[in-house]
Amino acid sequence: MTDFIKTSASRSLENAVQDHFIAAEAPWSGIVRKGQTIRIEDSYGQQAIDTLFYRADDFAERYSNQDTMRAQGGAYIGTGTKIISNEGNVMLVMTADSCGRHDTSAGACSCESNTVRFGHGTKYLHACRDNFVLEVTKHGMSKRDIVPNINFFMNVPIKPNGEMTIVDGISAPGDYVELVAEMDVLCVISNCPQINNPCNGFDPTPVRVLIWDGED
Amino acid sequence: MMHVRRSPEEIAANRQRYEEHQKKGLEFAPTALPAPSPLPAPALDAAAIIHQETVPGGWYWSTALKRGEALRIDQGEGGSTVALVAWNATDTSERLNLVDTVKVQWTTALGKGRVIFSDMGRVMFSLIEDSSGAHDCLMGGSTAASNAARYPGVKTRNTRDNLVLVAGKLGLTRRDIPAILNLFAPVRVDDDGGFHWRGKLSNSGDYAELRAEMDMIVGFSNCPHPLDPDPVYAPKPVIVTRFRAPALAVDDLSRTATAEALRGFENNVSMLA
Numbered sequence: 001m002t003d004f005i006k007t008s009a010s011r012s013l014e015n016a017v018q019d020h021f022i023a024a025e026a027p028w029s030g031i032v033r034k035g036q037t038i039r040i041e042d043s044y045g046q047q048a049i050d051t052l053f054y055r056a057d058d059f060a061e062r063y064s065n066q067d068t069m070r071a072q073g074g075a076y077i078g079t080g081t082k083i084i085s086n087e088g089n090v091m092l093v094m095t096a097d098s099c100g101r102h103d104t105s106a107g108a109c110s111c112e113s114n115t116v117r118f119g120h121g122t123k124y125l126h127a128c129r130d131n132f133v134l135e136v137t138k139h140g141m142s143k144r145d146i147v148p149n150i151n152f153f154m155n156v157p158i159k160p161n162g163e164m165t166i167v168d169g170i171s172a173p174g175d176y177v178e179l180v181a182e183m184d185v186l187c188v189i190s191n192c193p194q195i196n197n198p199c200n201g202f203d204p205t206p207v208r209v210l211i212w213d214g215e216d
Numbered sequence: 217m218m219h220v221r222r223s224p225e226e227i228a229a230n231r232q233r234y235e236e237h238q239k240k241g242l243e244f245a246p247t248a249l250p251a252p253s254p255l256p257a258p259a260l261d262a263a264a265i266i267h268q269e270t271v272p273g274g275w276y277w278s279t280a281l282k283r284g285e286a287l288r289i290d291q292g293e294g295g296s297t298v299a300l301v302a303w304n305a306t307d308t309s310e311r312l313n314l315v316d317t318v319k320v321q322w323t324t325a326l327g328k329g330r331v332i333f334s335d336m337g338r339v340m341f342s343l344i345e346d347s348s349g350a351h352d353c354l355m356g357g358s359t360a361a362s363n364a365a366r367y368p369g370v371k372t373r374n375t376r377d378n379l380v381l382v383a384g385k386l387g388l389t390r391r392d393i394p395a396i397l398n399l400f401a402p403v404r405v406d407d408d409g410g411f412h413w414r415g416k417l418s419n420s421g422d423y424a425e426l427r428a429e430m431d432m433i434v435g436f437s438n439c440p441h442p443l444d445p446d447p448v449y450a451p452k453p454v455i456v457t458r459f460r461a462p463a464l465a466v467d468d469l470s471r472t473a474t475a476e477a478l479r480g481f482e483n484n485v486s487m488l489a
Contacts, residue, residue, distance in 0.1 A: 024219055044219065060391050065315070066356025070442050075354060075409035086390065088359045088376070105324070105354060107315025112337030116320045116479045118237060129335075143335075144309040148395050158405045162325025164318060165238055195222075195230050202230040203222045 002043055002174030007096045010215050011037070018211035024204040025193035027131035029138065031056055032181045035214030037095065040152055040189070044205035045173040048154035048192040050108045050128045052136075052147065053083060053091050056184035059141055061085045065104040065148040075158055077102040077150060083179065086147075091185055096178035099171045103156040106166060107148045108132060109194040118196045131190035139186060151192075152177055154199045168198045180214075241322040245474045249329040253345040257290060257423045264460040271298075271438045273451030276378035278386060278435040279458055280305060286344065286427040286461035287434065291400050293452045294420030297441040298399040299357045299375045301382070302332075302340055303392065305431040310334045311394045314353045320476045324405070326351045329473045331480060332397065332426070338487060339480040340432060342470030344461065345425035350402035355411060357396055358439050366442070367449040378437035386433060399424055401441040413443040427461045427470070429484055 004013040013019075017036070021043075022028045032038045040049055055061035067084040069075055078100060083092040110129035114122040132146045153171040158164045189209070195202050266285065271277045273296065281287065281302075289298055304310035313335040318324045320333060327349035332341040357375025358366075379393050400422055402414040438454050440446065464471070471481050 060389065064356070064395075066354065066395050067359070069411070070355045070362070073411050075405055075411070086376075086393070088361050105315065106319045107313070110316075110335070110337070112335070112483070113313075113316045113320060113333070114337075115483060116316075116333065116337045116476050118233070120479065120482070142309065144311075144391055146335075148315045158324055158409065160404050160406060162323045162404075163242065164324055165242065165322055166319075197234050198231065202227045202234075205219050 002041070005098070005174065005176065007178060008215065011212055016210040016212050018209070020209040022189060022191045022207050022209065024206050025126055025191060027135040027188070027190050028209065029135045029186060029188040030209070032185050032187050032211060034181050034184050037178050037180045037212045038187060039176050039178045039210040041174065041176040041208040041210070042099070042153045042171045043173060043208050045171050045175065046169040046201040047171070047205045047207055048169065048194070048199035049152040049207055050190040050192050051150045051152055052132065052188040054186040054188070055085065055091070056186050059139065059145060059186070061087045061089070062145070062147055063091065063149065065150070068104060075105055077104055090182045092179040092181050094177060094179050096176070099153055099175040099177070101155050101170055102177070103151040103154040104148065105158065105164065106151060106154070106156045108190060109192065114196060122196055125195065126193040128190035128192050128194065132188060135188050151199070166197045166199055168201065240475060245321065248473045249327060250469070252349045253328055253347040255347050255421050257347065257421065260288060260457060260459055266458045266460065268455065268457045270453050270455050271436060272453050274373035274439055276382050276435065276437045277456065278382045278433060281428040281432045281434050281458065283428050283431050284461055286425050286459055288423055288425045288457040288459065289399055290423040290455040290457070291452070292421070292455055294422065295446065296438055296452045296454050297401045297444065298454055299379070299396045299437040299439070300399060301379060301394055301396050301435045302432045303388070304334065305433050308388060308392060308433070310336050311392070312340060312397065314395045314397060318353050321474065324353050325349070326353065329469045331470050331477050333480060337480060338483045339429040339477065341426040342429060343424060344427045344470065345423065348400055348422040348424060350400065350414070352398035352401035352403040352441065355398065355403055355442060357398065357437060358442050362442050363449070370449050372449045373439060375437040375439045378439065379435060382435035398441055403443060411443060413445055415445060430487070
């Protein structure tokens, strides 16, 4: 595993209020309270981390990739990006990013889309949408609540002619993003099991999630 | 033990498979796809027309659409962007999925010959005609706030509220509104990911025809795109015509242009079986 990287004088591994390891290919969900900071760490490097956010007291308000891209006038996510909901509200703000490239245009892998992309023989492989369905069901939601997600650490360049392709991730072991919550949110993660494209180097690895209380 | 690494041989085999798919996806499809449909749009066969609706600027509409029927969406005077959403009529949890649409076809640029996927790996629409080739899958529609910032002091209607109304009148809710397709919105992405409006790609009289590949409910909003350079809020009417699509040719373009579309249609067949 990687060393702890300090992004604030008051932030240490010891004073994190939550510390989760998410196994390779597994889902996770948890609440991030307003003012808290969530760090999502790509512990081994080159791992796509598919992430959704829902307003904690009203799951009908949720992450909107189109509103987030529209509000910032561009396709990629980085430090300073406001994570926008389908109601146009700021859910979180990205305050740190050691990687520099994250996607929100390409969505999550699914058994169904894999058949289209890679052939019917890839149907019975564990996929992010299945992770999302299992995880949101724990919170009373269903498939209809799964919307286009953020792919932290996934590299999907879009060319001026529209061409887009998933290429090798540029994240190194220990790369991280930090987001401060502007409202109480439910964070849902699928630690991507995809082995049909290079979003995780064809070798899914564990990731880590840390949460700190707000700094006074 | 947190992690057992895959063997180099497994990784190499998967990488080789991906690179073969990528090569076919990027190199094959563009050469197979035709130029945009010529203008002006030819008249539709009157006997094939089921319904025609003029959607005023700023307004919304929805319609049922049976498999094998099509919609011609004609922006008429020009200067309109039409936001489109769709649900499977028999299971509204299956819906338009733009992230899969762009990902599986290796492009955000939709045009004649491309298809639009649902979240279940099935084809919802084939773009059987398209004079514009300038549609936006990324930016979504206007909201009350974006319009207030763009047109200060002016009373406007917006796409977000329109689609809440569409969904609400169908017994659906805001949970059911998918990411939207903006027809006639010439948005391009620069090397840094920034969005730009390339007006020259949009012509007066542009039209697109979408053939339904499953029974659907389709919703529309006719409001200016968030990047529309016109400083005045003045959305023009659009004409939507529902008609019986011509019989499928053996080598129907949308069904044969790419390996991805072929497999998507195979998934449609298994749904209908």
